[in-house]
Amino acid sequence: MLPLAAGWSVHGWWLRGRLHRARRDPLTGLVTRDGFTHRARKLLKDPAAIVVLADVDHFKQINDRHGHAAGDALLKAVADRLAHYVGRDGVAGRLGGDEFAAVLRDRDGTAADLLAVLHSMLARPVNHLDAAVRTTVSLGWVRAGDFPGEDLPALLRRADESMYAAKQQRTGPRRAGAGVGRLFATLAGRRAGRRGARTKGTPGVVA
Structure with missing residues (x-):
């Protein structure tokens, strides 16, 4: 029985390793959408959790210019x-692509200040070969406690709308539900702005 038990132990270790690798993006090492969703849902049980979306501005132009x-x-x-x-x-x-997400806890209520720091950090130039690659990163965020009962897809949608509003106005991090006029862009509007698209009806959900 001992060799059999050892065999199952090794097999279990191998399976856990494959699952871990499957949930990791090969380029960045971050978790993929599935891995993010699994962990984020646990974190969102805390009303102090905030959901952040980040999108690299002008990424296609960077690829075209620098490779x-x-x-x-x-x-x-x-x-x-x-x-x-x-x-x-x-x-x-x-x-996926140039879009990133995060969930973290803000127990001190200082998320706006902390995300302003993150915004500046993400926009620092990156040295590649002999060139400095420069860009900006648009951020949108939402506090889970501001929208009790909403699940991860709904909170991601709100953060996405805020991020796109920030991108359109070239502002710093924008919080869902805050700001002059409660400025929101619909997800349909976001897609239309990016791709020149085209649909009408109920916007989809990013998740």
Whole structure:
């Protein structure tokens, strides 16, 4: 029985390793959408949790001007900085392309100031070969406690709307439900702005 038990133990270790790798983005090392969702839902049980979305501005132009290797270096730098900022008590993930998400706890109520620091940190130039790759990063965020009963997809949508409003106005981090006129862009409007698209009806959910 001992060899059989040892065999199952090794097999379990192998499976856990495969699951871990499957939930990691190969470029940045951040968790993928599935891994992010799994961890974020646990963190959102705390009303002090905040959801953050970050999007690299003008990423296509950066690839066109500096090459895809420079674009990859920029994404890796953004991911490293975001993961360092979030730390072990939160989670940072790459949702796809140049879009990142994070959930962390704000027990002191200073999220606006802290995210202003993060905004500046993410926008620092990245050195690639002999060139400094420069860009800005748009941030949107929402506090879970401001919208009790809303799940992760709904909170991500609110953060997404705020992020796009910040991108359109080239402002710093924008909080969902705050700001002059409660400025919101719909997700449909966001997609239309990015792709010149086209649909009408109920906006989808980012999750």
